[in-house]
Amino acid sequence: MIEQFLNYLRFERNSSPQTVLTYEEALREFESYLAFKDSGLSLRDADADLIREWMESLMDRGNNASTINKKLSALRSFFRFALKRKLVDCDPAHCITGPKKAKPLPQFVREGEMDRLLDDMEWGDDYDDVRARTLLLLLYETGIRRAEVIGLNDADVDLETCQLKVTGKRNKQRIVPFGEELATEIKRYLDVRDSQATAGCEAFFLNDKGGRITEYMIGKIVKENLSKVTSLKKRSPHVLRHSFATAMLNNGAGLETIKNLLGHESVSTTEIYAHTTFEQLKKVYKEAHPRA
Numbered sequence: 001m002i003e004q005f006l007n008y009l010r011f012e013r014n015s016s017p018q019t020v021l022t023y024e025e026a027l028r029e030f031e032s033y034l035a036f037k038d039s040g041l042s043l044r045d046a047d048a049d050l051i052r053e054w055m056e057s058l059m060d061r062g063n064n065a066s067t068i069n070k071k072l073s074a075l076r077s078f079f080r081f082a083l084k085r086k087l088v089d090c091d092p093a094h095c096i097t098g099p100k101k102a103k104p105l106p107q108f109v110r111e112g113e114m115d116r117l118l119d120d121m122e123w124g125d126d127y128d129d130v131r132a133r134t135l136l137l138l139l140y141e142t143g144i145r146r147a148e149v150i151g152l153n154d155a156d157v158d159l160e161t162c163q164l165k166v167t168g169k170r171n172k173q174r175i176v177p178f179g180e181e182l183a184t185e186i187k188r189y190l191d192v193r194d195s196q197a198t199a200g201c202e203a204f205f206l207n208d209k210g211g212r213i214t215e216y217m218i219g220k221i222v223k224e225n226l227s228k229v230t231s232l233k234k235r236s237p238h239v240l241r242h243s244f245a246t247a248m249l250n251n252g253a254g255l256e257t258i259k260n261l262l263g264h265e266s267v268s269t270t271e272i273y274a275h276t277t278f279e280q281l282k283k284v285y286k287e288a289h290p291r292a
Contacts, residue, residue: 001043001088002027005081014170026074030054043082047092051075055099065101072098105276106242111250113229114140114243121228127192132221134182134189135205139222139237142166142176143244143262146218146237152204159183168263176261245273 006024009015015023027043033054034041041050051072058068072093079091118137123129139149148166156165162183164176193206203212218237226235241262248258259270 001082002031002078004085004087005078008081016169022070023074023077026071027078029071030075033057043078044088046079048095051093051096055096059099065099069098069101072096105279106246106272107232107234107239108243108246108276109226109230109232109239111247114247117225117229125192127196130189130192131205132225134185135218135221136225136240137182137185138178139240140244140247141178141182143241143248144176145241145263146215149205149218149237150203150213150215153202154204155202157186157204159186166263172263174260174263242273242276245270246276249273249277 002024005027006020009020009023030046030051031043034043034046034050037050037053055068055072058071063071075093076096079088079093082088083091118133118140123133135149138144142164144164144166145168148168151167152164156167158165162178162180164178165173166176167173197206197210201210201212205213205218207213207217222237222240223235226232226239232239245258245262248261249255255267255270255274258273259267262270264270
């Protein structure tokens with residue numbers, strides 16, 4: 001049953017390899033727990049009490065609420081699939097509630113800090129500096145994910161209309177606009193890149209060997225440069241995605257617009273940025289008002 005479900009994720013849902021692996025690990029772990037309880041138990045025998053006991057055992061081993069909820073989500077998806085395909089007689093996971101978890105507000109770089117990095121810092125004309133500034137500006141101005149940057153090809157970047165064709169999660173595509181400043185920086189980057197890189201790679205951002213840029217390289221470029229202007233502990237590409245959304249909201253954009261630009265499936269995911277800006281507002285209020 002597990003293999004059938006994993007194939008469903010791969011070929012019908014177009015889930016990422018990481019998602020498939022995460023779900024498989026959770027299901028195998030639950031399957032092992034059933035065998036530990038009773039060698040005769042299988043997934044078909046699972047009931048709500050067994051699932052709750054498994055969750056308690058996970059807590060006892062030090063797993064946090066986020067990890068347990070991810071594993072429970074895998075079980076829910078599996079049993080929905082199995083019930084629909086008539087592989088089981090009932091869905092024992094649908095009524096299970098996971099442990100509550102505290103939702104940390106997303107970290108973001110302030111607009112002034114990004115202005116200092118992009119406008120006030122000295123940037124060279126060599127390939128490394130031009131690529132780094134283009135990458136930072138693109139992440140901050142469009143809010144796209146690191147994986148989406150890696151997947152960008154030259155054909156996806158339209159300088160005439162100032163638009164990116166972005167392929168997001170589950171291979172869903174969306175169009176993301178960008179401004180004249182980024183368009184100018186992209187032209188500069190392409191001039192420098194094409195004068196140095198060997199032909200044959202369709203990728204937009206290239207590594208030092210002329211191949212597609214890697215996840216590690218993007219993270220390294222972002223971390224090194226954000227360290228110049230912010231003391232945030234987390235200085236990842238995703239922080240720039242948060243910074244994009246927060247800056248948009250602070251300057252009047254609606255949640256529905258930000259949702260579409262970020263590629264979120266639900267506006268409830270985007271609402272976290274409203275909480276972020278309100279928390280920032282409270283902090284400024286307490287620092288500025290004499291009787292706060």
